[in-house]
Amino acid sequence: MRTINDGFPIKQFKGIDIDTSIQSSSANYYTYSSRVVKFIVIHYTGNAKDTAKANATYFHNGSRGASAHLFTDDDSCYQSVALNNAAWAVGGTKVYKHAECRNINSISIEMCCSGNSIVSEKTINNTAYLCAELCKYIGITADTVDIFVLRHYDVWDKQCPAQWATENSAGWTTFKEKVKAILRNEEGLTVSQYEELIEKIKELDNKKADKSEMIYDCIDHNMPEWAHKPVQWCLDNGIVSGTDDAHLDLNNTKLWVCVIVYRAVKFVAGLMKIKI
Numbered sequence: 001m002r003t004i005n006d007g008f009p010i011k012q013f014k015g016i017d018i019d020t021s022i023q024s025s026s027a028n029y030y031t032y033s034s035r036v037v038k039f040i041v042i043h044y045t046g047n048a049k050d051t052a053k054a055n056a057t058y059f060h061n062g063s064r065g066a067s068a069h070l071f072t073d074d075d076s077c078y079q080s081v082a083l084n085n086a087a088w089a090v091g092g093t094k095v096y097k098h099a100e101c102r103n104i105n106s107i108s109i110e111m112c113c114s115g116n117s118i119v120s121e122k123t124i125n126n127t128a129y130l131c132a133e134l135c136k137y138i139g140i141t142a143d144t145v146d147i148f149v150l151r152h153y154d155v156w157d158k159q160c161p162a163q164w165a166t167e168n169s170a171g172w173t174t175f176k177e178k179v180k181a182i183l184r185n186e187e188g189l190t191v192s193q194y195e196e197l198i199e200k201i202k203e204l205d206n207k208k209a210d211k212s213e214m215i216y217d218c219i220d221h222n223m224p225e226w227a228h229k230p231v232q233w234c235l236d237n238g239i240v241s242g243t244d245d246a247h248l249d250l251n252n253t254k255l256w257v258c259v260i261v262y263r264a265v266k267f268v269a270g271l272m273k274i275k276i
């Protein structure tokens, strides 16, 4: 929910500039200095084939008894009505299905069609990005998309967008999942998520540090030559034993301890003229 008093707060989405050069005739909407917006409503134009620019021009040129804030097509977007004004988009004479969503508290996006009154995947994709921008602007999160992003069909039973106008429309579900995914990717981490991430990185770093230390489990070509004899002597004399027969578990420091012990014993033995 957001109190909107800026008519054109979003300039661009997914690299597409929002063109505001062709405004709707003021005969087609209610004017407010500000209004509280909670919902985003998705429509289709219902024409066989049209463009965002053609729609903006149509509503610019006369009193049409209808309007929408934004029009999207495969590669462009026109904003026809300022967001602080209420477009005539979701109203109707029929009984409303939705308890709350009306023109006064919603933003309407019309998707243009690319033949046979079908909205193309490209236009749907562009609309998802625009919708996500609007969600961020009015405070709809990935977790609340299902509540606040609606089809015209959800407001009252208008078959709009026609290709999604069923109760369990897979296309509509996919669209909303796309909007959620965009929002999740762009939302920052919460403090607790951030702390959890830092802990995980620390854990990984510790594991890496452990693994980077060479461990010698037997006397072979991996163990430095200078340590072979001292380690063997320490083993023979029970000074080192390892975790089991096959795992000496000696790191570099322990190798050096073996060498020092061996040299010290040899030194003392030499003094005492004992052969070891």
Ligand SMILES: [Zn+2]
Pocket: 042, 043, 044, 089, 152, 158, 160, 161
């Ligand atoms: Zn509609």
